[in-house]
Amino acid sequence: MLNERTQVGVIGAGPAGMLLAVLLRRAGVDCVVLERRDREYVANRARGATVEHRVVDLLRRHDLAGNLLRTGAVEDAVEFRLGGRRYPVRYEPLAGGRSHYIYPQQFLVRDLVDAYLADGGDLRFETAAEAIDDLTGQPRIRLADGRELRCDVVAGCDGEYGVARRAIPAGALRCADYQYDYAWLSVLAEAPPSSDCVINALHESGACVHVRRTPTVSRFYLQCGRDETRADWPDERIWKEVRIRLALDEPWTLHTGPVTDTGTVRMRSLVCDPMRYGSLFLAGDAAHIVPPVGGKGFNLALADAQELALGLIERFTTGDHRRSDAYSQHRLARIWRAQEFVHWMMDLVNTPGYGTADAAFLHRVQAARLTRLVDSPAYLAAFLEDYVGWW
Numbered sequence: 001m002l003n004e005r006t007q008v009g010v011i012g013a014g015p016a017g018m019l020l021a022v023l024l025r026r027a028g029v030d031c032v033v034l035e036r037r038d039r040e041y042v043a044n045r046a047r048g049a050t051v052e053h054r055v056v057d058l059l060r061r062h063d064l065a066g067n068l069l070r071t072g073a074v075e076d077a078v079e080f081r082l083g084g085r086r087y088p089v090r091y092e093p094l095a096g097g098r099s100h101y102i103y104p105q106q107f108l109v110r111d112l113v114d115a116y117l118a119d120g121g122d123l124r125f126e127t128a129a130e131a132i133d134d135l136t137g138q139p140r141i142r143l144a145d146g147r148e149l150r151c152d153v154v155a156g157c158d159g160e161y162g163v164a165r166r167a168i169p170a171g172a173l174r175c176a177d178y179q180y181d182y183a184w185l186s187v188l189a190e191a192p193p194s195s196d197c198v199i200n201a202l203h204e205s206g207a208c209v210h211v212r213r214t215p216t217v218s219r220f221y222l223q224c225g226r227d228e229t230r231a232d233w234p235d236e237r238i239w240k241e242v243r244i245r246l247a248l249d250e251p252w253t254l255h256t257g258p259v260t261d262t263g264t265v266r267m268r269s270l271v272c273d274p275m276r277y278g279s280l281f282l283a284g285d286a287a288h289i290v291p292p293v294g295g296k297g298f299n300l301a302l303a304d305a306q307e308l309a310l311g312l313i314e315r316f317t318t319g320d321h322r323r324s325d326a327y328s329q330h331r332l333a334r335i336w337r338a339q340e341f342v343h344w345m346m347d348l349v350n351t352p353g354y355g356t357a358d359a360a361f362l363h364r365v366q367a368a369r370l371t372r373l374v375d376s377p378a379y380l381a382a383f384l385e386d387y388v389g390w391w
């Protein structure tokens with residue numbers, strides 16, 4: 001039987017919802033997590049995999065990083081390619097020992113679900129929130145079967161298409177949206193990684209990004225037209241374009257293998273302001289979206305969860321509302337900084353003016369930006385500050 005009442009009703013068992021729930025429960029704040037999918041689905045949904053060092057530090061402090069440290073891979077470099085040449089960028093000596101970890105998002109969600117349930121947490125799979133009522137009074141989450149969960153606070157961690165953001169009256173929320181005029185075809189392949197770091201290839205026919213996932217699984221992204229679908233990209237075309245765009249003037253080996261999943265990623269940015277309405281707080285993709293370049297979406301979702309947890313713990317344990325009241329303002333400053341960086345990096349990596357008369361000029365500007373990045377220590381330091389994430 002579902003609890004009738006809780007302090008924090010968390011909608012969504014993605015990275016944001018699960019980290020929030022674990023931190024709240026461990027601090028003695030009562031919460032219930034509602035997740036519309038089943039446990040199997042949540043634990044296997046392949047998404048991003050780049051975890052910033054500060055998130056790893058947080059997980060380590062809460063004894064949640066065991067599997068990540070054991071099986072994740074350290075990443076301390078990124079490579080750019082252009083015109084048959086490599087432009088490797090190492091994080092050291094500028095990064096002060098900080099690196100990324102490559103650990104698929106669904107593995108971390110699995111770890112957080114296990115930790116929360118081991119702590120005795122209340123998590124309801126296959127339980128969708130239909131609507132949220134009385135956000136400025138005593139909020140109630142309405143479920144599909146007509147039952148209700150009364151909460152002091154609702155945490156909307158239900159992703160891009162959830163109910164939480166839509167529960168806020170239109171006039172109370174400003175959403176700034178940006179749509180790029182190209183898309184990325186995302187390709188997951190059973191192929192060992194062809195590099196031990198991310199490769200961002202700049203190419204006149206469009207960007208190609210290679211990211212390792214696990215020792216046997218790789219992801220490739222190919223810049224493509226917005227209207228293109230998998231039907232336009234049979235396997236032979238995928239591998240042909242990957243070869244062309246990643247080509248080097250020196251010998252190197254591209255590992256290929258069966259394509260297990262593909263999708264067209266709409267290149268979209270979104271920020272909703274404020275991230276709070278009455279007793280509803282938004283976290284993660286429910287409040288903001290970034291395109292996948294730079295791997296920021298996953299890390300922003302976890303950082304939201306951490307800040308919201310700290311604010312709500314203070315609110316429920318000492319009655320001090322100041323930190324939770326400042327949540328939206330505090331997070332939005334950081335989210336806009338990440339948006340600016342990702343927007344800049346999208347321009348760096350993707351072939352601009354795709355298919356237009358300006359394309360040749362813009363591609364030269366793009367090449368000049370890459371040259372400046374690897375030639376100027378000041379520019380490189382500024383890049384790494386955001387890419388590795390220590391600001």
Ligand code: APR
Pocket residue numbers: 011012013014015016017034035036037042047048105127128129130157158159160161162163283284285286296297298299301
């Ligand atoms: N009721 C209950 N659960 C819901 C509902 C609903 N009405 N709507 C959505 N959900 C669940 C989804 O099934 C999903 O498990 O909310 C969860 C949201 O998880 P994510 O989409 O992973 O969102 P978030 O935790 O914010 O993590 C963001 O995901 O898209 C990537 O790049 C992004 O890495 C970032 C991360």
